[in-house]
Amino acid sequence: MTIEARTLLPIAEQAVSIARDIIRTQVPGAITAKGDRDMATEVDYAVEHAVREFLTQETPEIGFLGEEEGISRTGDGLMWALDPLDGTANFLHGIPLCAVSLGLVSNDMPTLGVIDLPFLDIRYTAAEGIGAQANRSPIQVSDARDLETTIVAIGDYAVGEHAQERNRPRLTITQELAARVQRIRMFGSAAIDLAWVAQGRIDATIMLSNNPWDTAAGVTIAREAGASVIDIDGSPHSMAAQATIAASPKLVAPLIELIAEAHKVARHSPSTAE
Template identity: 85%
Template sequence: MTIDARTLLPIAERAVSIAGEIIKTKAPGVVTAKGDRDMATEVDYAVERAVREFLSRETPEIGFLGEEEGVSRTSDGLMWALDPLDGTANFLHGLPLCGVSLGLVDRDMPTLGIIDLPFLHLRYTAAEDSGAQANGSRIQVSNTRDLQTAIVALGDYAVGEKAQERNRPRLALTQELAARVQRIRMFGSAAIDLAWVADGKIDANIMLSNNPWDTAAGVIIAREAGATVIDLDGSPHSMSAQATIAASPKLVADLVELITEARNAADFNQLSSPTT
């Protein structure tokens, strides 16, 4: 199936508006354990079900993947990828760094993305070849040229089974970054990490994970804002990549070099998705 993603932006925006209203007005409710220090609230499930039902009516020909309940529809190549509440731990603690992330994936590549951060009153949107916007205004990545003046966001550390083993590469990477960059930040939301690279609020983001619901929207927003988005080995990023690295283009070579140095200090093959 081939479709111009721009034609679906109004539908996607209505979907995330439904989600944002639930996030703003509904209490977390019962918390369901998904694993060690990994959880979902009633809001996670309520958002996913409401968005899925809306999109099934508006775009029945497009598949749907949600973080909490998995694939509910399949299609020929096109699929919505939804994180109903990215930053659940933040939400539970009353931190405003959370929101909904909705992307459209076309055969392993995102072509449309919306990230809505209701408590920050920020909405990021992008469609392929149309640029990226924040609250309707065009955005672009920073012009930072060297790591010493860069703020770099890291994805969360791993929790759950074999967390200690899975965190070795994350800790090695943190150590290398601490010695080279201006500041390290950890916001606890993959969507925010990628959106803020796009918006020039931070200069780079490194996540040693790549779940489609976490990254689909953010990757296309970052790319359309001028960021370079790559996998761990420096190859172009796709939904089947191991990791998600987004940065101002002028920082990419130095970041790849830094990551290579960290790989010499830890086994970067032990990758698994952390919880955000």
């Protein structure tokens, strides 16, 4: 199926507006446990149901993947990827750093993104080839060149099974960054991390994960704003990547070097469980 992503941007924005209204007007409601220290609220499910229903009506030929209920419809090479409420823990604690994230993926490559921050009144949009915007104004990645002057966001630490082992490289990267960069930030939302790289509010983000609902929208927005978005080995990012690293282009080389060194240190560090 061949559809230009830009033609679907108005539909994606309508879908996200539906989600925004639900988040702003409904209380969290009952909490459903999803594993160790992970949860979803009634709002997460309400948003996913409403957006899925809308997109099924508007684009029945495109597949749909939601964080809470998985793939509910397959498409011919195209799929919507929705995180109905990225930053649920923040939402539950009254922290306004949460977002709706809706991306379009074409054969493992994100091509469109809409991210809305309901409590900060800002919306980020992008589609392949047309640039990125925040509240209809063009945005651009920062021109940062040296790690020493940068603010770098990191993704949440792992929880659940094998969390200790999975967190070894994360903690080592944090330690290496602490010795090099101006500041480290953990906002608790992959969508916000990527959108703020795109806007130049931060200079880079490092996430050792790559769930399509978390990253599809933000990767498109960051790329269209001029960021380099790569996998952990420096190769171009796709939905099949192991990690999601977005940065001002001139920071890519030193970041890859830092991450590689951190992984080397983590591999040779004795486990605290031993």
